[in-house]
Amino acid sequence: xxxxxxxxxxxxxxxxxxxxxxxxxxxxxxxxxxxxxxxxxxxxxxxxxxxxxxxxxxxxxxxxxxxxxxxxxxxxxxxxxxxxxxxxxxxxxxxxxxxxxxxxxxxxxxxxxxxxxxxxxxxxxxxxxxxxxxxxxxxxxxxxxxxxxxxxxxxxxxxxxxxxxxxxxxxxxxxxxxxxxxxxxxxxxxxxxxxxxxxxxxxxxxxxxxxxxxxxxxxxxxxxxxxxxxxxxxxxxxxxxxxxxxxxxxxxxxxxxxxxxxxxxxxxxxxxxxxxxxxxxxxxxxxxxxxxxxxxxxxxxxxxxxxxxxxxxxxxxxxxxxxxxxxxxxxxxxxxxxxxxxxxxxxxxxxxxxxxxxxxxxxxxxxxxxxxxxxxxxxxxxxxxxxxxxxxxxxxxxxxxxxxxxxxxxxxxxxxxxxxxxxxxxxxxxxxxxxxxxxxxxxxxxxxxxxxxxxxxxxxxxxxxx
Amino acid sequence: xxxxxxxxxxxxxxxxxxxxxxxxxxxxxxxxxxxxxxxxxxxxxxxxxxxxxxxxxxxxxxxxxxxxxxxxxxxxxxxxxxxxxxxxxxxxxxxxxxxxxxxxxxxxxxxxxxxxxxxxxxxxxxxxxxxxxxxxxxxxxxxxxxxxxxxxxxxxxxxxx
Numbered sequence: 001x002x003x004x005x006x007x008x009x010x011x012x013x014x015x016x017x018x019x020x021x022x023x024x025x026x027x028x029x030x031x032x033x034x035x036x037x038x039x040x041x042x043x044x045x046x047x048x049x050x051x052x053x054x055x056x057x058x059x060x061x062x063x064x065x066x067x068x069x070x071x072x073x074x075x076x077x078x079x080x081x082x083x084x085x086x087x088x089x090x091x092x093x094x095x096x097x098x099x100x101x102x103x104x105x106x107x108x109x110x111x112x113x114x115x116x117x118x119x120x121x122x123x124x125x126x127x128x129x130x131x132x133x134x135x136x137x138x139x140x141x142x143x144x145x146x147x148x149x150x151x152x153x154x155x156x157x158x159x160x161x162x163x164x165x166x167x168x169x170x171x172x173x174x175x176x177x178x179x180x181x182x183x184x185x186x187x188x189x190x191x192x193x194x195x196x197x198x199x200x201x202x203x204x205x206x207x208x209x210x211x212x213x214x215x216x217x218x219x220x221x222x223x224x225x226x227x228x229x230x231x232x233x234x235x236x237x238x239x240x241x242x243x244x245x246x247x248x249x250x251x252x253x254x255x256x257x258x259x260x261x262x263x264x265x266x267x268x269x270x271x272x273x274x275x276x277x278x279x280x281x282x283x284x285x286x287x288x289x290x291x292x293x294x295x296x297x298x299x300x301x302x303x304x305x306x307x308x309x310x311x312x313x314x315x316x317x318x319x320x321x322x323x324x325x326x327x328x329x330x331x332x333x334x335x336x337x338x339x340x341x342x343x344x345x346x347x348x349x350x351x352x353x354x355x356x357x358x359x360x361x362x363x364x365x366x367x368x369x370x371x372x373x374x375x376x377x378x379x380x381x382x383x384x385x386x387x388x389x390x391x392x393x394x395x396x397x398x399x400x401x402x403x404x405x406x407x408x409x410x411x412x413x414x415x416x417x418x419x420x421x422x423x424x425x426x427x428x429x430x431x432x433x434x435x436x437x438x439x440x441x442x443x444x445x446x447x448x449x450x451x452x453x454x455x456x457x458x459x460x461x462x463x464x465x466x
Numbered sequence: 467x468x469x470x471x472x473x474x475x476x477x478x479x480x481x482x483x484x485x486x487x488x489x490x491x492x493x494x495x496x497x498x499x500x501x502x503x504x505x506x507x508x509x510x511x512x513x514x515x516x517x518x519x520x521x522x523x524x525x526x527x528x529x530x531x532x533x534x535x536x537x538x539x540x541x542x543x544x545x546x547x548x549x550x551x552x553x554x555x556x557x558x559x560x561x562x563x564x565x566x567x568x569x570x571x572x573x574x575x576x577x578x579x580x581x582x583x584x585x586x587x588x589x590x591x592x593x594x595x596x597x598x599x600x601x602x603x604x605x606x607x608x609x610x611x612x613x614x615x616x617x618x619x620x621x622x623x624x625x626x627x
Contacts, residue, residue, distance in 0.1 A: 022489050026482040033475035074490045081486055131556045134619060329476035361483040368490050381562050 003348070013065050014071040019077035020061055023454070024054045027084035030330060032148045034092040038099075039332030049091075049117060053084055060124050063079030067131040068443035072376060075442065079435050082420035083120055083428070085362070087350050088330070089342065090116050091424050096336035102152045112342055112423050119425040123432035130436035141384045144198025151191030152234075154184035155251075158243040173415070185247045186417075186430035189254070190437070193395060197388035198254055200262035203227075204383075210264035221266060231255040232275045236283070243289050246402055246414030252276065255397045297412040300398065312339045316348035316407055327355030342423040343413060347407040362421070370397040374439045389441040392434055409462040442457045500565075531614050534587045534626045537580060542622025543569040551587055556580040558619060559594075572596050572620030578605070586610045587626070589617060596620060 028050050057080045064071055080173045091113035101107060134140065140147070158166040158173050163278035165176045175182045200207070207224055235252040238244050256272030283290040296310040307312050314340040322333060335341045342349070370393050377389025399416055406413040417427040419434075537556060538548040549556055550565055556565040559577035570579070574594040581588045590608040592596040598605040599618040613615070617624040 012493075018487070019489055019493060022482075026479070026486055029475065030479050030483055033472070033479050036475055037472045040577075053609055074494055077486075078490060081580075326474075326480065329472065330479060332472075333475075354483070356551050357480050358483060361480070364487045365490070368487070374495065379568070383562060 011069050013061075013069065016064065016076055017061055017075040019073065020080055021056050023077050023081035023084060027053065028080060030085060030088040031091070031319065033212040034088055034095070034330035038095050038328055048395050049087070049113070052349060053087060053117065053120065056124050057084075057353055060127060062404055063128040063131060064439065065262075067128075067135070069213060070446040070448075071152060071439040071443040072372045072446070074174045074372050074438055075435060078365050078372075079420055081365060082362070082369075082393045083123075083408060085350075086346065086421035086423070087113060088244045089346055089421070090362070092331055092353075093349065095335055095341045097332075101337065103176065115425075119428045122425070123429045126429055127432040127436045130433055131440060134437070134440055137385050138382055139442060140388070141193050141198045141201070142291055144195055144202075147191045147198070148195040148320070151188045151195055153235075154188035154191065154450065155238065155247075157184060159238075160456055165417055171331060173244045180456070183424065185290040186427050187433075189247075189250065190392070190393060190430060192251065192435055193258075194388060196258045197391055199227075200387055201223065201384045204262040207259065207268075209263055211303070218237055220265070220271075225271070228256070228259065228271060228275070231429075232279065240283075240287055244415060245290060245293060245412070246340050246399075246416035247404075249402060249414065250395065250399055250416065254391055254395045257394045257398075258387055279427065295412075298372070300409065312345065312411065313413055315339070316345050317409060319348050320353035325353040326358045327351070327358055329355050331354060344403075344413075344422070345407055346418055346422050348405050350421075351408075358402075363400075366396075366400050366419075370394075370400075372442070376438060376442035376445045380441055381445070385441050389438065389445075392438055396434070399464060414437075427442065487551055533585050534611060536627050537566070537617075538625055538627055539566065539568070540616075540623050540625045542620070544622065548627075551580065551582070553582055555582065557592075557622070559592075566624070568619060568622050570620040570622050573622065578617070580611070581608070583610075589615075594619075599604055 018325065031050050039157060050383075051181040057070070059077075060076060060080070064076060094113050095109045098111075140176055143204075157175060161175065163172065166172045166174050168174045168176070169182070173185050175184055207220065207227075231252060235248040238248045238251070251274075252272070256268060259268045260271075275397055284294045285291065292309060296305050296313060299305060300310040300313045300317065304308070305311075320336055322328060327333070330353050333352040335345075335352045338345045338348055347359070350362055354361075373389060373393030373396065377386050377393060382388050396419055399419060402411065402414055403416045403418050406416075417424050419431045420428065422428075511611050534551050536548055536550045539545055544567065547566060550594070556574075557576065557579045558564055558568060559567045559575050560568055560570065560573050561575040562578070574596070577594040578589060578598045580593050581590065587610065588608040589598070589605055589611050591605045596619075600609065600611070600615060611626045613624045613626055616627070
């Protein structure tokens with residue numbers, strides 16, 4: 001951290017309000033653009049939805065003024081812009097679904113956008129609740145092992161439940177009861193990040209100092225490899241038992257990076273990389289559905305796969321190619337041809353209708369979100385906050401990379417959601433909670449230095465008079 | 467709706483999207499690019515415009531010699547970190563609750579501190595292992611520091627400005 005002065009003590013809430021205003025205009029125009037292109041009349045219900053969402057943003061802003069006045073001014077507006085844009089895209093896909101159903105004279109399924117709006121309300125309510133309840137992020141450190149139990153419990157629960165209560169579209173990552181379904185992985189991610197941060201803060205010294213140098217890197221002792229191997233084994237278990245490639249990659253990546261941040265030892269990255277390569281090669285050979293994913297990734301247009309397994313990926317690629325640089329315009333493409341266009345493939349919906357320019361803007365907004373999170377981590381003065389902030393931000397970044405990487409065929413497709421954009425309650429709610437934690441850490445990092453004299457040390461105090 | 471309107475809306479969406487990005491970047495501009503650590507090679511650095519991030523003390527400027535206004539790490543792991551000398555003591559050390567946190571293996575957790583005394587500032591060592599140096603002399607009792615004083619702690623050098 002060379003030569004960066006932190007803007008300590010500036011509240012900048014008005015900047016936040018202005019940025020929220022900007023995103024409100026953006027969302028209104030995007031809504032209008034999508035609806036105008038789709039039908040000739042000004043859509044009914046649009047104004048109510050948009051005004052409802054903007055009112056929600058203002059409530060969140062007021063809560064930040066009250067509970068985290070020094071927090072970063074960009075985090076909340078970025079989340080609001082992404083969430084709003086997600087609502088626009090989901091609404092736009094609803095319109096297509098209605099039109100298709102109408103053409104085939106079937107009844108359209110439930111519209112997704114109103115549900116997503118309900119989840120947004122819940123998400124923002126929880127965002128405010130987390131800010132109000134957790135007034136100091138260091139209190140989470142005392143919950144280290146509780147977080148571990150909760151996180152691991154939520155993670156393995158779908159594997160233990162009977163398939164009828166846990167499997168949707170081949171991935172065993174759900175908890176289903178009655179009409180209600182929930183994907184616990186996203187909440188588990190936050191709980192495990194809290195656990196990793198608390199655990200590594202207490203164990204960092206032994207993991208950082210013991211070991212001997214070899215080929216320019218300090219290798220850890222064999223017995224200190226335990227935690228890494230446990231994390232590796234756990235993610236392989238998720239992969240094989242729950243068929244969840246994305247979460248498996250995400251958890252292992254977050255653990256390795258937090259280990260590296262805690263110890264500042266590059267050897268952990270090296271060890272992590274070796275384990276990752278071994279694990280992925282093994283999985284690609286021996287786990288059937290991973291093998292299939294790799295084949296689809298390598299040959300999406302092959303006649304063997306395109307009608308069935310790689311249909312979604314191939315349609316997504318065609319859609320993105322159609323979009324070109326500036327896109328077809330909202331409501332003027334056919335992103336609805338891609339299965340699950342509003343969850344897994346919302347990235348390709350953006351690329352098709354807003355073009356490369358739109359997708360890049362969305363990625364830069366994510367970049368700002370992640371960067372502000374890491375900034376908060378650097379600025380915090382306690383080690384737990386630093387690690388937690390870094391873990392939450394990096395987790396977000398890795399998830400976005402894996403998601404967009406999958407949709408654009410940079411890496412094999414996994415089943416993760418795009419934070420704040422994708423349709424899905426559990427994902428949206430967890431990301432709002434995650435944002436609240438980042439805001440809390442950011443608030444702590446930008447608060448002015450405590451206004452009290454330093455507590456006198458017993459042996460060092462001298463009264464000085466001249 | 468007319469094609470022109472649809473096209474216009476399509477363009478405006480993209481412009482607003484990037485407008486939001488630019489607005490957000492502008493909002494955090496000085497935090498992204500940081501402030502350059504000032505080169506302190508010459509004994510009297512030219513007064514560079516200061517990006518005042520920390521609240522400055524609201525003291526009337528002294529008529530004669532300038533009173534110490536800030537302390538900056540000019541060499542060592544935390545190079546560039548700078549703290550305003552207002553009315554509160556400044557603690558220096560490896561402990562994360564120090565005012566200036568030194569990530570320096572040769573510094574103690576609680577190494578030294580600067581205490582205000584009227585208009586002057588006193589430096590005292592708070593029981594460090596490797597000692598605090600001003601020039602070549604070890605600080606054993608509180609000693610007054612002036613603008614330009616260099617303090618050596620472990621591998622770090624701090625300057626009073």
